[in-house]
Amino acid sequence: MPYEVVNTSVARGLTSEHSGFCDVLRTRGLPEEITPLLAPFNFYNEKLARGKPAYGVRSIRFGGRMWGVVSRVVLNGNDYTGRQNRLAHHVIAPPSELETLCPAAVLAGYAFRDTCNESPRYLDREPEVPEIAGSFDDVWECMGGKGWRSHIAALALSGSRVVVLIPLSAEGRSVVISILLGIPIQRRWEVGVVEASSAEQCWAHTALIRVLAIDANDAEGDRAWPGEVVVDLRRQSIPPSANQEVLVENEPVKLDFSAFATPVQESSASKTEKSSKPIMVHIDFSSQTADGTHDHRAPSFGEEPAQSTPSVGASKVVWKQTIVWFILGAVVGALAGFFIVNLK
Amino acid sequence: MNTTAPSSLVGQVQCPSCSHTFRPENIRFIAEHVSLQGDRIAGPLEGLRFRASRFDLDGNAIDMDGRVCTRVACPSCHIEMPRALLESPTCFISIVGAPGSGKSCLLGAASWSLRKSAGQYGCSWVDVEPRLNSLLHGYESGLFGAGGAMRKPLKTEVSGGDWYNQIKVGTRVDIMPKPMFFRIARQSGASSVIVMYDNAGEHFLPLVENAEPPHTRHLGQAQALLFVFDPTMVHSSDNSPRQELILIETVARIRRFAGVGQNSKLGIPVIIALTKADLWAGKVGIDITHPPVKPGKFVDLDRTKIDEVSAAAHAFVGRLFPELMQSLTAFVDNVHWVPCSAMKNAINSKSGVEEIQPLATWSEVPLLLAFDEIARRQGRK
Numbered sequence: 001m002p003y004e005v006v007n008t009s010v011a012r013g014l015t016s017e018h019s020g021f022c023d024v025l026r027t028r029g030l031p032e033e034i035t036p037l038l039a040p041f042n043f044y045n046e047k048l049a050r051g052k053p054a055y056g057v058r059s060i061r062f063g064g065r066m067w068g069v070v071s072r073v074v075l076n077g078n079d080y081t082g083r084q085n086r087l088a089h090h091v092i093a094p095p096s097e098l099e100t101l102c103p104a105a106v107l108a109g110y111a112f113r114d115t116c117n118e119s120p121r122y123l124d125r126e127p128e129v130p131e132i133a134g135s136f137d138d139v140w141e142c143m144g145g146k147g148w149r150s151h152i153a154a155l156a157l158s159g160s161r162v163v164v165l166i167p168l169s170a171e172g173r174s175v176v177i178s179i180l181l182g183i184p185i186q187r188r189w190e191v192g193v194v195e196a197s198s199a200e201q202c203w204a205h206t207a208l209i210r211v212l213a214i215d216a217n218d219a220e221g222d223r224a225w226p227g228e229v230v231v232d233l234r235r236q237s238i239p240p241s242a243n244q245e246v247l248v249e250n251e252p253v254k255l256d257f258s259a260f261a262t263p264v265q266e267s268s269a270s271k272t273e274k275s276s277k278p279i280m281v282h283i284d285f286s287s288q289t290a291d292g293t294h295d296h297r298a299p300s301f302g303e304e305p306a307q308s309t310p311s312v313g314a315s316k317v318v319w320k321q322t323i324v325w326f327i328l329g330a331v332v333g334a335l336a337g338f339f340i341v342n343l344k
Numbered sequence: 345m346n347t348t349a350p351s352s353l354v355g356q357v358q359c360p361s362c363s364h365t366f367r368p369e370n371i372r373f374i375a376e377h378v379s380l381q382g383d384r385i386a387g388p389l390e391g392l393r394f395r396a397s398r399f400d401l402d403g404n405a406i407d408m409d410g411r412v413c414t415r416v417a418c419p420s421c422h423i424e425m426p427r428a429l430l431e432s433p434t435c436f437i438s439i440v441g442a443p444g445s446g447k448s449c450l451l452g453a454a455s456w457s458l459r460k461s462a463g464q465y466g467c468s469w470v471d472v473e474p475r476l477n478s479l480l481h482g483y484e485s486g487l488f489g490a491g492g493a494m495r496k497p498l499k500t501e502v503s504g505g506d507w508y509n510q511i512k513v514g515t516r517v518d519i520m521p522k523p524m525f526f527r528i529a530r531q532s533g534a535s536s537v538i539v540m541y542d543n544a545g546e547h548f549l550p551l552v553e554n555a556e557p558p559h560t561r562h563l564g565q566a567q568a569l570l571f572v573f574d575p576t577m578v579h580s581s582d583n584s585p586r587q588e589l590i591l592i593e594t595v596a597r598i599r600r601f602a603g604v605g606q607n608s609k610l611g612i613p614v615i616i617a618l619t620k621a622d623l624w625a626g627k628v629g630i631d632i633t634h635p636p637v638k639p640g641k642f643v644d645l646d647r648t649k650i651d652e653v654s655a656a657a658h659a660f661v662g663r664l665f666p667e668l669m670q671s672l673t674a675f676v677d678n679v680h681w682v683p684c685s686a687m688k689n690a691i692n693s694k695s696g697v698e699e700i701q702p703l704a705t706w707s708e709v710p711l712l713l714a715f716d717e718i719a720r721r722q723g724r725k
Binding site: 036 | 387388389442443444496497498499501502503504505510511512515517519544545546549585
């Protein structure tokens with residue numbers, strides 16, 4: 001049975017001598033010793049979350065086994081001392097529930113609390129998680145299409161740490177849910193996705209994917225650690241580079257986008273118009289297995305014609321090479337002429 | 345060219361984060377070259393910690409890619425520490441108090457007051473490494489920054505955020521409070537590095553400390569204890585925590601961490617900072633309007649004035665909080681009572697509404713007194 005914990009700052013918590021930040025609601029039966037392990041997930045990063053709820057799906061090791069934790073942290077007015085308060089609500093999946101409880105469904109359908117005005121108590125009922133309803137793929141429309149989801153999932157499944165920068169207009173929760181749905185269910189807890197968390201906050205904890213809703217000119221998103229792959233979806237006009245390398249199952253795979261290249265003779269106006277539309281990079285894990293999970297061992301790449309546009313990157317390279325060769329030829333010719341004249 | 349004066353090293357260095365004691369030659373340097381980013385304990389965002397074998401003429405290490413490295417870290421926990429700890433005696437001061445008693449406000453106000461007026465006490469007060477004190481700078485700017493409404497410090501988190509360093513040893517993640525470092529130098533020339541910690545009040549509550557988070561392990565190395573006691577808290581709310589229990593718990597932890605015998609009293613000085621004095625000091629006849637300064641050849645703290653105020657405050661607390669007095673008498677011999685406040689309740693002359701304004705009164709005195717007591721005990725005064 002899953003458990004839940006609500007942690008906020010109150011004058012009197014569940015334990016008689018405990019005040020300040022402490023648990024105020026906890027499902028009966030949850031081992032009390034797990035509380036210190038949840039403490040780092042209670043932090044609300046105001047700079048990155050900007051007043052919105054911050055979500056996270058992580059795993060912890062407790063009693064030698066893996067437990068899953070879905071968290072939602074929100075600002076919660078002022079506490080009893082008059083200082084700014086936050087409320088962290090965790091739904092915890094014990095090891096026996098990891099394969100049946102879908103973290104995406106918890107994020108999508110569970111009624112997380114924004115405030116807690118009731119007195120501290122133990123909860124006797126387990127949290128009810130409804131089945132996931134609807135699609136969350138629409139969220140990718142303003143970021144170049146849902147092909148990015150597969151791309152990000154493939155990176156994380158290969159063991160890479162990924163930071164996904166999304167525009168402020170995109171809803172972080174939907175992005176997190178959509179990414180989770182792109183990961184095989186048995187690996188969703190293990191991979192982990194967090195939103196509005198800094199690199200310092202989460203390097204030591206299990207969460208391979210970090211989603212940051214951030215302004216396009218904000219440098220905060222540039223703070224990534226070595227090896228962390230930055231997928232910047234804030235500027236929709238920037239296409240992926242022509243030969244992008246992605247690690248899949250620890251094997252480097254070259255993504256060749258030259259097939260999308262723009263015809264050279266296009267006018268500059270049409271180029272601008274075209275490049276403002278998103279490029280779709282679709283890593284096709286179409287070979288769905290019988291149990292509904294994605295087979296990520298044999299990636300292939302394609303495009304969705306309705307949304308994709310040609311890239312101007314390859315044609316630029318050809319032009320640049322032509323110009324360089326022309327200049328080199330001119331220099332060599334001039335030098336040859338100079339020597340011939342002087343030798344005579 | 346070597347432009348620095350030769351420095352003498354201390355015999356033993358104690359890590360302010362993990363309390364590990366080591367000789368200065370065992371210090372780890374932090375690699376500066378971008379290709380050497382990532383450390384197995386300090387994390388992937390930190391430079392590699394390494395034991396140096398190549399140095400330049402100024403005594404700085406040279407990393408594997410040829411960059412000069414000046415920053416140093418503990419050989420055990422790999423958390424960065426200021427290099428001044430290798431050269432100057434260190435005073436560890438632990439600040440303890442209940443949640444909401446005003447520890448962060450007092451720290452911010454004390455530091456700000458000392459920056460402005462350390463000279464009147466015959467000393468100087470500067471950051472050892474401003475980068476490592478950024479949290480405190482935030483408190484100061486929020487409380488006393490120009491051109492905006494006063495911002496009280498955010499409630500100190502129990503874990504995570506800017507208040508803590510985290511390291512990873514194997515699969516275990518340890519979270520340690522970030523120390524703050526100041527250099528205090530007297531007119532007579534002696535200087536020390538003061539190391540302070542701003543824990544969440546929740547860490548000092550009974551039942552909280554366990555084998556997992558070493559948040560309050562610094563109590564074991566504290567040379568002075570600054571206990572922040574809010575006399576207004578007890579009567580303002582039925583739900584306020586019992587502050588004398590926090591003191592008893594703190595003493596028990598000091599005994600455990602420092603190996604003090606169960607039958608002996610604490611040997612360290614305990615300064616009780618009675619906060620929010622603007623609300624009560626005037627009513628009980630305690631005058632703290634003027635700073636306790638004794639003029640002379642070397643300007644100094646006016647211990648006579650402080651002792652007078654301490655006696656009056658002691659009588660006040662003894663009347664209202666006998667349980668605290670009993671606990672202190674049982675555990676400590678060297679106690680000083682210092683009323684102080686970081687803010688002041690005042691009537692706004694324009695709006696006529698009562699509001700809280702930043703006005704530090706005697707907030708620097710508990711820190712200076714703690715330093716004074718440590719220096720006396722070490723025979724440096």
